[in-house]
Amino acid sequence: MSSNHKLLDLVAAHQDTARFQDLLWEGSFGDYLELLTADPQISRNAFQRLYDLVESYGTTSYSEYKKTILRYHFFDDPFDNTDAVFGVDIHLMKLVRILRAAALGFGPERRVLLLHGPVGSAKSTIARLFKKGLEQYSRTDAGRLYSYSWVTDQGLLPCPMHEDPLHLVPDEAAPAVLEAINARSPRYPVRQHGELCPVCRHMYRETMREVGGDFLKLQERIRVHRVVLSEKDRVGIGTFQPKDEKNQDSTELTGDINYRKIAEYGSDSDPRAFNFDGEFNVANRGLIEFIEVLKLDVAFLYDLLGASQEHRVKPKKFAQTAIDEVILGHTNEPEYRKLQSNEYMEALRDRTLKVDVPYITRPSQEARIYRKDFSSRTVAAHIAPHTIEMAALWAVLTRLEDPSNAKLTLLQKAHLYDGRAVSGFTEDHVKELRKAASREGMEGISPRFVQDKLSNALVRDPDLSCLNPFMVLNELESGLKNHSLVSSEEERERFRALLTTVKEEYEDIVKTEVQKAIASDDSALSRLCGNYIDSMRAYLLKERVKDPFTGAYQEPDERLMRAVEEKIDIPDSRKEDFRRELMNYIGALAIDGKTFDFRMNERLHRALELKLFEDSKDSIKLTALVSQNVDPDTQARIDVVKQRLIDHYGYCDVCARDVMRYVASIFARGDAKKAR
Numbered sequence: 030m031s032s033n034h035k036l037l038d039l040v041a042a043h044q045d046t047a048r049f050q051d052l053l054w055e056g057s058f059g060d061y062l063e064l065l066t067a068d069p070q071i072s073r074n075a076f077q078r079l080y081d082l083v084e085s086y087g088t089t090s091y092s093e094y095k096k097t098i099l100r101y102h103f104f105d106d107p108f109d110n111t112d113a114v115f116g117v118d119i120h121l122m123k124l125v126r127i128l129r130a131a132a133l134g135f136g137p138e139r140r141v142l143l144l145h146g147p148v149g150s151a152k153s154t155i156a157r158l159f160k161k162g163l164e165q166y167s168r169t170d171a172g173r174l175y176s177y178s179w180v181t182d183q184g185l186l187p188c189p190m191h192e193d194p195l196h197l198v199p200d201e202a203a204p205a206v207l208e209a210i211n212a213r214s215p216r217y218p219v220r221q222h223g224e225l226c227p228v229c230r231h232m233y234r235e236t237m238r239e240v241g242g243d244f245l246k247l248q249e250r251i252r253v254h255r256v257v258l259s260e261k262d263r264v265g266i267g268t269f270q271p272k273d274e275k276n277q278d279s280t281e282l283t284g285d286i287n288y289r290k291i292a293e294y295g296s297d298s299d300p301r302a303f304n305f306d307g308e309f310n311v312a313n314r315g316l317i318e319f320i321e322v323l324k325l326d327v328a329f330l331y332d333l334l335g336a337s338q339e340h341r342v343k344p345k346k347f348a349q350t351a352i353d354e355v356i357l358g359h360t361n362e363p364e365y366r367k368l369q370s371n372e373y374m375e376a377l378r379d380r381t382l383k384v385d386v387p388y389i390t391r392p393s394q395e396a397r398i399y400r401k402d403f404s405s406r407t408v409a410a411h412i413a414p415h416t417i418e419m420a421a422l423w424a425v426l427t428r429l430e431d432p433s434n435a436k437l438t439l440l441q442k443a444h445l446y447d448g449r450a451v452s453g454f455t456e457d458h459v460k461e462l463r464k465a466a467s468r469e470g471m472e473g474i475s476p477r478f479v480q481d482k483l484s485n486a487l488v489r490d491p492d493l494s495c496l497n498p499f500m501v502l503n504e505l506e507s508g509l510k511n512h513s514l515v516s517s518e519e520e521r522e523r524f525r526a527l528l529t530t531v532k533e534e535y536e537d538i539v540k541t542e543v544q545k546a547i548a549s550d551d552s553a554l555s556r557l558c559g560n561y562i563d564s565m566r567a568y569l570l571k572e573r574v575k576d577p578f579t580g581a582y583q584e585p586d587e588r589l590m591r592a593v594e595e596k597i598d599i600p601d602s603r604k605e606d607f608r609r610e611l612m613n614y615i616g617a618l619a620i621d622g623k624t625f626d627f628r629m630n631e632r633l634h635r636a637l638e639l640k641l642f643e644d645s646k647d648s649i650k651l652t653a654l655v656s657q658n659v660d661p662d663t664q665a666r667i668d669v670v671k672q673r674l675i676d677h678y679g680y681c682d683v684c685a686r687d688v689m690r691y692v693a694s695i696f697a698r699g700d701a702k703k704a705r
């Protein structure tokens with residue numbers, strides 16, 4: 030069998046024919062009423078469907094500054110993971126709250142939802158996620174919806190706006206029908222949202238005449254079918270992007286005359302000679318996205334306002350036409366500010382609900398954006414530890430306002446925002462800091478800039494085997510030279526200085542990491558710990574220590590104890606307390622029949638590591654790393670450390686060697702700065 034056939038089998042195995050049949054469901058009007066009675070959800074309006082979609086993926090809650098925050102899993106992008114939105118949960122919560130109020134009919138369903146934020150803050154991503162979600166949802170049982178076609182002599186004539194078959198129920202009968210359906214108190218009471226579109230109204234009138242006013246006969250001319258929302262097929266999802274101001278044309282929004290069909294139907298006022306294919310028509314039952322909505326010509330502003338407030342649009346030559354769709358606009362912060370005081374905005378202001386979508390201000394969340402695009406799964410080269418984190422840290426630093434508290438650096442502020450401890454600062458302080466900086470996240474570097482520079486850095490050298498932070502920071506720096514969104518020289522200088530801050534932070538991190546790798550020799554740590562504790566016990570009990578080798582008794586090794594304790598800043602005056610506390614702890618363990626292990630006390634562990642590092646720094650001759658000739662003994666020790674970096678810290682052969690050299694050069698510089 031040829032491999033082509035095998036592939037075809039594979040395709041066949043993966044298609045779900047039952048589901049496919051479901052999506053092609055067709056039935057009579059009576060069948061539809063039965064479906065509706067069994068599951069009234071199928072005639073939800075567009076806001077209700079969107080809200081239910083978002084809610085259907087569930088939430089987790091966490092607390093931040095003593096407030097409970099809900100994370101909607103929908104924003105993790107359960108569909109294909111490419112459009113997850115991180116780090117702005119409070120704003121997403123607000124957006125979902127609006128959708129909920131709209132679903133319940135409390136008013137927001139009569140507004141334009143306006144996502145507002147700086148360039149590259151995930152506004153389009155959120156819109157894309159909604160669209161993708163609606164498409165998928167309409168294919169599930171929970172999210173299904175229906176429309177209908179007219180059976181004519183020329184074949185089926187589908188409603189061009191895929192409206193709900195419920196619109197066909199005659200006005201006189203509607204209350205009784207709805208009452209029967211609503212008897213089981215569905216989540217949202219079923220209503221007729223809107224009414225027949227011009228084509229269907231025309232068909233309804235004509236058909237009624239033919240059947241002598243008998244609805245039971247009319248409904249024989251109706252075929253109901255399931256609707257699958259699809260932006261590509263222009264069903265239920267629309268996008269509108271204003272072109273330059275002179276070229277805007279209302280037909281793009283509300284449809285156009287079909288001149289070819291005028292001949293067929295004999296008149297340009299026959300709705301069948303009109304293409305109801307403007308974005309508003311297409312998006313009926315789902316969502317329309319207005320990209321850069323504030324660039325919309327004033328002439329169409331009123332179309333937009335009517336569409337949101339009245340749920341109606343006005344196609345050329347036809348009466349107002351009902352629509353049922355979510356209107357989601359977005360605008361960039363600069364554009365918004367430019368228009369803030371003009372009359373266009375006046376008209377728009379109280380008809381829009383603005384939801385801010387700022388940049389992320391937590392470095393660890395920002396890093397998730399870049400990890401999404403640049404991971405070992407998607408990139409051939411190895412990405413050295415901290416590379417993405419440092420780029421993210423820089424991006425966040427450019428967005429933060431300088432803290433007014435002189436005791437706090439900008440870097441520390443970023444750490445605090447990330448939930449890390451900075452001594453002397455509590456959660457309440459962080460809350461205050463957040464409050465004081467209300468425009469934070471509305472300015473600074475866009476994630477898109479960083480994404481571009483990361484990919485530049487990756488492709489610069491086709492043989493690149495490992496991408497390290499310096500390559501990325503350099504790429505960011507050179508990118509700053511001609512970044513169009515940097516507004517002034519002063520700002521450019523500030524961003525550049527922040528790159529230095531990030532380099533210093535990186536230096537600190539890798540220094541500690543290499544130190545740990547050198548000192549993470551468990552048997553050596555155990556030995557050192559044992560010596561420390563023997564001396565400590567003898568000291569506290571005023572005894573002498575027996576030398577295991579000679580058997581001779583000696584004074585406790587005060588020099589060793591102090592050398593360890595000084596590593597964690599225990600002054601001479603406090604050493605007694607520290608030792609006694611430790612001794613009590615070890616004693617309590619002994620009573621329980623347990624023995625002390627250096628890992629049980631974090632501070633002592635760190636102190637021992639630093640002491641061991643100090644001791645082995647000379648024996649390893651870290652500085653030898655930067656020289657050419659290394660004796661075999663030193664080389665062997667170096668290799669052990671390198672292997673630890675690879676096994677436990679995520680380095681590869683290349684970046685492990687580089688980072689050891691780098692740290693060696695820091696120590697060779699005689700950097701006296703103490704490791705934390």
Ligand SMILES: Nc1ncnc2c1ncn2[C@@H]1O[C@H](COP(=O)(O)OP(=O)(O)O)[C@@H](O)[C@H]1O
Pocket residue numbers: 112113114115116117146147148149150151152153154155389398476477
């Ligand atoms: N909060 C965020 N979470 C996840 N990705 C983000 C976030 N903010 C920005 N991005 C990413 O940055 C890029 C730009 O986002 P985009 O939605 O096009 O921005 P906008 O429409 O606001 O200008 C996208 O790749 C997007 O995934």
Ligand SMILES: [Mg+2]
Pocket residue numbers: 149152153154
């Ligand atoms: Mg965008």
Ligand SMILES: [Zn+2]
Pocket residue numbers: 188189190191192225226227228229230
């Ligand atoms: Zn119709």
Ligand SMILES: [Zn+2]
Pocket residue numbers: 411412413414494495496680681682683684685
């Ligand atoms: Zn590497």
